Amino acid sequence: MRRLLCTLLLSTLLAAPAAAEPLRSWITSGDRKLSLSEQKPVEAVAPDAVGKVPLVTVDAKERHQTIVGFGAAITDASAHILQKRLDEPKRTALMQELFGHEGNGLGFSLTRVTIGASDFSLDHYSLDDAPGGATDPDLAHFSIDRPAAEVFPAVRAALSINRDLRVIASPWSAPAWMKTNGSLIKGQLRDDAYPVYARFFARYIKAAAGHGVPTDYLTIQNEPDFEPKDYPGMRWNAVDRARFYADHLAPVFKAEGIRSHVLDWDHNWDQPEQPLTVFANEKARDLVSGVAWHCYNGQVRAQELVRAAYPDKEVFLTECSGGEWAPDYSASFTWMMRNLIIGSTRHGSRGVVMWNLALDERHGPHAGGCDTCRGIVTVHSKTGAVTRNQEYYAFGHASRFVKPGAVRIGSPAEVGTVDTVAFENKDGSRVLIALNHGGKPARFAIADGARRFTVALPAKAAGSFVWSP
Known part of the structure; x- marks a missing residue:
């Protein structure tokens, strides 16, 4: 019986999906303090956990040109x-x-x-x-x-x-x-x-x-x-x-x-x-x-x-x-x-x-x-x-x-002071390029299906945000 339970437990662990990888980001700021500088990874959270920040929704079903x-x-x-x-x-x-x-x-x-x-x-x-x-x-x-x-x-x-x-x-x-x-x-x-x-x-x-x-x-x-x-x-x-x-x-x-x-x-x-x-x-x-x-x-x-x-x-x-x-x-x-x-x-x-x-x-x-x-x-x-x-x-x-070979996918043209464009690479990874053209830092959430990533951009800064669905 003990051997059977161990086997079932091992099978369950092996069959369980791997934890979703975090979002990675690189930022360049107009004041030159950051130059394609990688930031700390951001873990995904549930939709109700992001608070009242603006939402940038990425829609992979919306397909445009191939890059x-x-x-x-x-x-x-x-x-x-x-x-x-x-x-x-x-x-x-x-x-x-x-x-x-x-x-x-x-x-x-x-x-x-x-x-x-x-x-x-x-x-x-x-x-x-x-x-x-x-x-x-x-x-x-x-x-x-x-x-x-x-x-x-x-x-x-x-x-x-x-x-x-x-x-x-x-x-x-x-x-x-x-x-x-x-x-x-x-x-x-x-x-x-x-x-x-x-x-x-x-x-x-x-x-x-x-x-x-x-x-x-x-x-x-x-x-x-x-x-x-x-x-x-x-x-x-x-x-x-x-x-x-x-x-x-x-x-x-x-x-x-x-x-x-x-x-x-x-x-x-x-x-x-x-x-x-x-x-x-x-x-x-x-x-x-x-x-x-x-x-x-x-x-x-x-x-x-x-x-x-x-x-x-x-x-x-x-x-x-x-x-x-x-x-x-x-x-x-x-x-x-x-x-x-x-x-x-x-x-x-x-x-x-x-x-x-x-x-x-x-x-x-x-x-x-x-x-x-x-x-x-x-x-x-x-x-x-x-x-x-x-x-x-x-x-x-x-x-x-x-x-x-990446395909441009759906994202809003502008949310507040943040301009965006999004892509899906052939390996399925997704990329959001965002620019905060405003004079103050901007905090927002990236939405991909049921996942949310809360991120921020300094004033006059661009970011490339990369994750896998």
Whole structure:
């Protein structure tokens, strides 16, 4: 009898469910006292035990977009700094920290590269600079040597750390000989260059793949409604972009078997009518899988206008930069959390990409354009010391915890002074990213089914809260 009782007791213990794991949290405060700092775990309590605090209800039955990732662009400048300003041990450690998931790695899984020069290059060039400015309709002078020297090795290093990394490629200008003014700066694409430019993109995608760099997403023009005065750029209106997609790029991609996803616009929130005009062209709409947005003008809710009209189209935020025009740490950190990490994903973004991954202490190197931009990190050119900027911590609140393949789930946009967005990872774990944009500490409870977690955020602070149901 005693043996039977012991056996029954042991069976009961083994069959009993394990105690629920506590909620873990990491907080960054605008006063810099906390920087992705892990807090004491919080145990779940019953619904009637939380008192009269505001409730943030997370609803995993409410399903939205699947996340591709968060990250920053490996510009020519960033790649040059990584390759030339850091010795191999420091470079390896920094890349592991930015792209890896082990330890305190940020786990960046989305990046952007330039097809030819941007303002954050050492000089101005394209991938087909024919001698003497001659035309090159056969692309005989096409060369991948420039990105192969520094950018592609940096991307391959990131891919070796994080196999989930996805790459967006964008040109700032067509080669000068294809343009109305014969220059990389300003101008437009000539009508007779449309066929060869479509073949140019196919050539780039295949050449980059040959160097181990995929083009998961392509945009055909960075900021097509802007002609910068001192670095490569090209104006390209929506009607003509649609014609290029429909009549030139789509046939070439089909013939070449290219499967890269094409994103239109790649410009600010202030002109949603531009991608809407492109999608009005049925043939263009068949090729273009989504819209890329920038943050420099307009409001993040513009993403929703296009998504509401074309809910099957993908949404990405492909560029935003911090800079010394917004030097206050707390204010710029709060803005990024509210607009890029929370706002953009709440309005459909599958991925969010900051501009330069790394710049030096002089905000460069650059060839024209922005001379006050900040990178995710600053690498000091003489010492190789790394400064982690507010961009690092803002993006880390998402990339470290929200893994590729996560799904955005239900949560309130705002409760009091707290903005929120929630996700469910493929392993079932849940993540709530919250920002207290108010001037006083905020205490609230996270509700997930019958479980409650009481948490708090200092003023002007963000938190990533992680638990398993």
